[in-house]
Amino acid sequence: MTEVKPYQVEGVTGGWEVVIGMEVHAQVLSQAKLFSGAATAFGAEPNSQVSLVDAAMPGMLPVINEYCVKQAVRTGLGLDATINHYSVFDRKNYFYPDLPAGYQISQYTQPIVGKGKIVLDLPDGSSRTIGITRLHLEQDAGKSVHDQHPDHSYVDLNRSGIALMEIVSEPDLRSPEEAGLYLRKLRTILRYIGSCDGNMDEGSMRADVNVSVRRVGAKFGTRCEIKNVNSIRYVQQAVAYEARRQVDLIENGGKVVQETRLFDASKGVTREMRSKEDAHDYRYFPDPDLLPLELDPHWVEDLKSTLPELPDAKKARYVADLGLSPYDASVLVAEKEAAAYYEAVAKGRDAKFAANWVMGDLFGLLNKAGLDITKTPVGPDQLGSLIDLIKNGTISGRIAKEVFEEMFASGEDPAAIVEAKGLKQVTDTGAIERVIDEVVAGNADKVAEYRSGKEKLFGFFVGQVMKASQGKANPALVNEILKKKLTA
């Protein structure tokens, strides 16, 4: 195994290490908002999914959604984190047109979830643990639309008040790739838990990325926060760009100033936010409309005992019980649905063989067709039957690839395809002998060469026989008979 070189930004004065911390906003998959009964569905008419509370009408009061609390706790458990049985909702005060109350209800000094961790599965099969600082619940803001009118912005409060989990990592990430792996792994965990759908394109998962650079082993440098990056690819681009920018700045005698930046995806650059005004002073204080959130430890224990098997545990099981390589196992567990598919195929079958089929042929075709596993035209039972046909010698591995493509295109069962197309392996020794005889007769010169010691030609004869039998001849029988005939 080749050693992976740590990621560094090469400057004129030497190498620089990139330090990345991530704040991910994950929308809780709930029907109603965190503090009101309005719906959370995506893409409705402006201001149609807004209650009087979300619009901060005078005299309106928040009442918390129990389900959102439950999902935050389950997510915390999924991150192997401390659950705080006493947490507090604070008001974060600032003015913005899409923040109706003039404050966001969030959690500041006493969040619902404390320290935890996420394990990254690196391509070389090793893993790296990234610390989670905290997870807290907060409200989303509304949306300002700036492109409808030259001098006006339009405000839609449909998102206002939707529950978000802000998940903050330690500054443990060291490369754009790790940043990407972190987001993928976090998304995997959220999806296993079912607390967030992780759809970055619909904004239900967004990342604020903190980037700084330093000499290896030196103190942390000054960081910049890149706000609201909405795809994993953009996060990686933004980190790479920002690290380079900071290195260039420092090497040219400049100083990194702590600031908030935006990632401009069309240009692939980060830029300073123009609306940045006086230093923010959010004047956090406990929301007097709410009481401290106290969790019953038994309730938390119950949630813990009913969590689904999570990707790390699943991966470990695949390695230990099914004999898969750590890398294959991590690929298979990356999506909950893929893992479930794989397990259905592997059940009672050769697990490694099943893994090769799922990761190779199935993922290959899905990828080509742009489908995800939930849309697969080949069900796990069907793939399982195909594997059974190979294993019981009905078809050869080569034919099986053809059959699988046909299954993928038509959704038909493998047995039906094999039957209809007459792809069954020929195991009749008489029939195989006849074909071999023809091949031997038609290639007298090559037979002579073989017999005079050019044994490499054996493969040529196998190929000719298979070709003549349209691939259906049982390879083992072909080998056996051919050897006999050629040495005769």
Next chain:
Amino acid sequence: MTDIIDLDLGSARDGLAKKAFSALELARTHVQAMEDARSLNAIIIETPDRALADAKAADQRRAKGESLGAMDGIPIAIKDVFCTKGVVSRACSKILDGFSPTYESTVTANLWQAGAVMLGKTNMDEFAMGSSNETSALGPVASPWRRRGDNRPLVPGGSSGGSAAAVAAGVGLGATGSDTGGSIRQPAAFCGLVGVKPTYGRCSRWGMIAFASSLDQAGSFGRTVRDAAIMLRAMAGYDPKDSTSVDRPVPDYEAALTGNVKGLRVGIPKEYRVGGMPAAIEDLWQRGIGWFKDMGATIVDISLPHTKYALPTYYVIAPAEASSNLGRYDGVRFGLRVSGDNVLDMYEKTRATGFGAEVKRRIMIGTYVLSAGYYDAYYLKAQKVRALIARDFTAAFEQVDVVLTPTTPSAAFAHGEIAGDPVAMYLNDVFAVPASLAGLPGVNVPAGLSPEGLPLGLQLLGRTFDESGLLNAAFALERAANFTARAAPWWRQ
């Protein structure tokens, strides 16, 4: 028979039950009184058509034998702090210009559910910030009371000054108020009324325009303890829309009014004997102690050691909460907008124009005490002192059943008399604020007149959720004090 207009709520209720008069007659009488009292500026929105329609509906119910109870057909006035559906509600602030809620506050909805008749909305200090009703964007309220031989207009107290002045002038048989740091008890004292602030959490805050969320509590004004008790019962109750509303049954407060206080332990806190307290107030307090003694109660000297710090504590916490609660008035979704070059400019102009001086002052204070570097020294410190103040009461209520104090350190003052000095104005609530910080119920009982002929009140404080016991003690005190003075109706000319 006495004139209808002279009846108090309890007697009017009895009259309606006996069909001595109809709700419509009662409503007409009060609508007329409301028109006659316009010079007080107590009612800022009159809803006479609504009043007559409500009254007719009450009469129809009664005719069918379906009366809703004590409040059915009773005309009342609503403090402008309560959002009333389709009736402009602006907490007497310019920033809520024209705001017509599409919803009804829980407290007023409860009252309408009980059959109450709406006369109109009452004047108040802007966003309930004030103790004289002089901060209202709709102008000051003249108290029905005047000093003997002196025609200068006096303040009715505040912030529920319009509600107090209205009921004292015979406009409405009761009125709603809200009390954050004395805003019911102090105007009740100035206007010779009973004003009760229940335990925090007893009345829903939903639909009540917020000033300071951890302190705001709705309550009632009445001419008598019975009136205030009847009305409070109709207002109170658990509301799942308010996370600080308490889920416990509301007792029949009127039924608790036996007047029997034999063996009741009445606490007298020595810290309320403040320097410079007028002799009339001190005398009244002593008389109150004497009455309770005479009625067989036990007088217990108690100590509430942190009393002195209640007012400064309040003036950190209330402005802090207000600075945040008033963040929603930004000219985007409702109320006033003053246009500007950009959003920031629009915000600043809107808020500079829409808020009055006292509101701005408190927003500034509140913003400051929450800001980075000052939070611990001011806000956190105040919440710690608040905990000590609450602890003082908890300890005291192990020894006593109610606490008796003066309600205010003086009688009503004239318009403009102390308007220039914020701290002097804040001192009005020195006796009211400690109970607000602790969330305890309190009531003003009119108990005597000052040398200039103005009402003075005594305050009783009770245990958390023991409004019944508190009101019964108030009822006994009311009988003993036998306060019968009424303001001469100069405003009718």
Next chain:
Amino acid sequence: MALDNAAVRKIARLARIEVTEAEVEHYAKELNAILGWIEQLSEVKTDNIAPMSRVVDMKLPMRKDIVSDGGKQADIIVNAPETAAGYFVVPKVVE
């Protein structure tokens, strides 16, 4: 902790209240008087005292995850100073 004019301006900006120069002077004086009076709280010993975190002794109530509100765009925007196509309208915000 006396407030100077710059501090007053900063607070006014945080609170989004436009202040004139004359007002700044006035506020500085007034706020200093009030803060000076509040200063007496520092006399109180509060070591090991937990700040008050609730007024009533009860647990935070929670609601079920049920859609019970919304679908009233007209009510939401009816009181707004300016709207268009169901949106609130504000002067252009630059990000």
